[in-house]
Amino acid sequence: MTEQWLKRWREGRIGFHRATAHPALERYWPTLNVPRAAKVLVPLCGKSVDMRWLADAGHPVLGVEFAPQAIEQFVAERRHEVLRYHQAGFDIVRQGSIELWQGDFFHLHIRQVAEIEAFYDRASLIALPKPTRQRYAFHLAQLVPPGARGLLVSLTRGDEKAGPPYSVSNNEVEQLFSPNFRLTFLEQSPPDERGFIESVWALERRGPLS
Template structure:
């Protein structure tokens, strides 16, 4: 899996990358009621401009990305100085209020995510093969506190297309996440010319509030 994504970034096969913030993020994030200055976890973040949008909306951002190529491309798109350091198997780059942790998302520990107050997944769940998605759903739930809110963008294909991005049906999203999150389906797009249909979900971490 690691080699697959490194190869895609090295070869520039990143058709999933949008040259602008995702419209669903702009449309729905302000309606979630996420507290001002809450740090937002962005798993498998790539070089998404959604992180800059969240930072401009007054949220510190913690992005986790496996491919150093993606991290370096993201940093190069801004003239803001970068601080670099190492921690527990991650190479960390801080640019303004955005931290990019280059390493394996599954190696991020609860203690390292102690300041997380919200989350945003536009391309993490759908980037993982079926055998790994259960592990991802469980690990995400471990990292965010009860009451934390987030947005998830999932995707289905019209027919049996290979991934990534992978087709994750609504029922699978609910099966994976409903044990630890309350889910609300906010939007379901019409299939595009490639047969891809995006779904936008509002998630709230279950559990007793402090």
């Protein structure tokens, strides 16, 4: 899977990338009532301009991405100072209030994300084949603290075996996340020209059982 995505970035086959912020982010993020200065985790972030939107809204952003091409293209789009350093297996690029960690999301440790208070997933879950999605949902739950809120954009498509992006049903979203998160279904889009249907969810990390 990793090599497949790296090949796509090398060849510029990134049809999943949006040139503007996702409408669901603009519409629903304010309803989550995430504190303005809360740090937001963006797994498998690519070069998403949604990170710029979150930063402009006052949030420090920590994006994690395996493809170095994505990170370099992201920072090249702004003529702002770039700081580079290395930490525990990750090459880190910082531009303004956005940190981009180049490496394997599953190697990210809770000690490295102690300041995270919120999260955003528009293209992470749907980038993963079915056997990996359970691992992703569990790992995300380990990284964010009780009470952390986030937005998830999932996708279904006519050919359920095709991908990436992969089709993830609403039932599967509930099965993956409900053990550790409270889920609120927000909206479902009409099919686009490719037959893709997006669903938008608000999530809140559950606290320990009393």
